[in-house]
Amino acid sequence: MSSKAGGTTTSGDAASALRDGLVAVVKRDCPTCELIAPVLGDIEARGVLTVFTQDDPAFPETVSVPQHDADLDFSWHNDIETVPTLMRFEDGAEAGRIVGWSRTEWESFTGLDELGDGLPEMRPGCGSLSVDPAHAVALQARFGGSAMSARRVEFGSQEDVHEAMFDRGWSDGLPLVPPTAERVAAMLTGTTRSPDEVVANVAPDLADCTVEKAATNAVMAGCRPEYFPVVLAALTAVCNSTFNMHGMLATTMPVGPVFIVNGPIARRIGMNNGINVFGQGNRANSTIGRAVQLIVRNVGGGRPGEVDRAALGQPGKVGFCFAEIEGGIAAAPGPGNGDGDTGWDPLCTDFGFEAGTNTVTAFPGEAPRSVVDQMSRDPESLARTMASALNAIHHPKLVLGFDAILAVAPDHSRVFIDSGWSRQQTALRINELTTRPGAELVRGAGGISEGVPEFLGETDLPKFREGGLHLVHCGGGAGLFSAVIGGWVNGDVGSQPVCVEIDPWR
Structure with a gap:
């Protein structure tokens, strides 16, 4: 002009x-x-x-x-x-x-x-x-x-953007947030890392995932920028040979990554650790795990019916993420969220981190199942209830091959804490109670063909390998319930939990 x-x-x-x-x-x-x-x-x-x-x-x-x-x-x-x-x-x-x-x-x-x-x-x-x-x-x-290198996808003027994203196979079955350049740029403000930095090599295609690609999927999942450091850490936790994401995708068992967040960041980003901790309604809990699963799908090629061969699957494969109740650290303010001195060290200490460190633990887990004990008021009785529930993971006669999370809600944890039982002491006693004579576990015992080989019949066998049982403190403050999250096959042929530190939250 x-x-x-x-x-x-x-x-x-x-x-x-x-x-x-x-x-x-x-x-x-x-x-x-x-x-x-x-x-x-x-x-x-x-x-x-x-x-x-x-x-x-x-x-x-x-x-x-x-x-x-x-x-x-x-x-x-x-x-x-x-x-x-x-x-x-x-x-x-x-x-x-x-x-x-x-x-x-x-x-x-x-x-x-x-x-x-x-x-x-x-x-x-x-x-x-x-x-x-x-x-x-x-x-x-x-x-x-100029630092953003993603290919722009143009939709036709008559296309519905949400239906177009479904049609292109980007979705996990739920609606996606369109990853516009503005939204991706906003997501990138959640980290100081360069957009072109490679975060992880994502299975099964072993494709490099940059910060920008992770941000794009985090937008589609519905994350806020302040969640993004947790997404990056969670992605790092699953993209390694220890966690073995490729093997978890290929197994026919109904397992997927479960993410547990520790540290002050959980409260800062408004995560839920209390009422309905595994359920709907909290944006951070609902979208962080989903973002990682979308990255595995869209960057790594891990799609159900293709590499993902789960016979049954489970709802947590959309995304499963929650925060733990910690001493002096609550998550999102609201009814039922834990706070104060719990008396238990957080989960991250199982992996060598100090309490109060911002971490995310990736656990290869199935869907949670409820544990009900309305009557026990002493720790020994309640530990026996927990042991009985844990023995049923995958099969009562299969031992040592599967790790587990025992999610202990406040009304149950109070029974242990008030009696002076630490988290480690509680786990130790439960491990003792889940150790049984091999004669009860061999194939054919009890009229059940499934079981361990005959040569183990003379040995007392623990349900879990050393360090295979992890107690997590979470859930609402009313109700004498806990939950068991069974793991996938552990060890070199399976997957092991991985805990990583989250980059400092700005």
């Missing part, structure tokens, strides 16, 4: 033809900018001045040709944080700037006397539209997008 008296030009046109001299950036929705509009007209009349206006293309009427920074291109590329900003350009480069209004500073900066006679000596400025949260993410995506 050509300039003419009383007209405007676009910011792109103006920037390309910008002359050396003074440049002011203003907006009408700023009392200080309106106050100094006569000053801008005075400066223009006495020298070279270009004025960029962010909102109203006619503002200020005191200059002949205000340049409309309609797309905030000039403001963004010149890091305008406050309006009014007055800059000086020499040889095509910025040579200085001042912000707000101060008669003394403006006269010194411009070399002009008697500016703004009758106006207040100084006034602070207002926030630039280019740093307004309503615009900043979109501007970053538009102008700062």
Whole structure:
């Protein structure tokens, strides 16, 4: 658009033809900018001045040709944080700037006397539209997008974007949030890691997953940017030979990754560790695990019916993530969420981390099953109930091959804690109680063909290998219930739990 008296030009046109001299950036929705509009007209009349206006293309009427920074291109590329900003350009480069209004500073900066006679000596400025949260993410995506390398997928004008994502096979069966450039850019603000950094090599296709690809799937899963460090840590936890995501996908057993979050970050991002801890209703719990599962599907190629061969599957394969009740650390504020001194160390200490460390543990698990004991008021009786429930994992006569999580809710944990039983002591006693004579477990015993080989009949056999039983403190504060989450085959031929530290939350 050509300039003419009383007209405007676009910011792109103006920037390309910008002359050396003074440049002011203003907006009408700023009392200080309106106050100094006569000053801008005075400066223009006495020298070279270009004025960029962010909102109203006619503002200020005191200059002949205000340049409309309609797309905030000039403001963004010149890091305008406050309006009014007055800059000086020499040889095509910025040579200085001042912000707000101060008669003394403006006269010194411009070399002009008697500016703004009758106006207040100084006034602070207002926030630039280019740093307004309503615009900043979109501007970053538009102008700062050179670091983003994802291929843009264009949908036809008649396509429904949600149905189109289903049709392209990106979904886990539930609706997805469209991963626009603006949304992905917003997700990337949740980490300081570079978008092109490779986070993990994702099975089964062994494809590299960059931070940007992880962010794209986190958007589709419905995550908020503050969840993203947990997503990255959880992805790292499952993409290694110890966890063996490929093997877990290929097994016909109904297992998938279960994520347990420890540390202050759980409260910061509003995770649930209390009422309905395994259920619906909490955004962080519902979307973090889903984001990892979408990455495995969309980046790694782990789709059900293809590499994923689960005979039955289970709802947790959409995404299974929750926080643990910890001493002095609660998760999302609300009824039933645990807080205070629990008397038990958190799960992360099983893996060598100190209590209070932000971690995520990936456990290869099946769906939870309820454990009911309304009567036990002493730890020995309750431990025997827990042992009986744990013995049933996968099959009462199969031992040593499967790890487990015992999720102990507050009304049950209180029985142990009030009696002085630590988490480790409780686990030790349950392990003792789940150790049984091999003669009861061999094939054919009890009229059941399933069981361990005959040569183990003379040996007492524990249900779990050493370190294979993990107690987790979570759930609502009313109800004498706990839950068992059985594991997949452990050891070198299966999968083992992995706990990793979450990058510092900013």
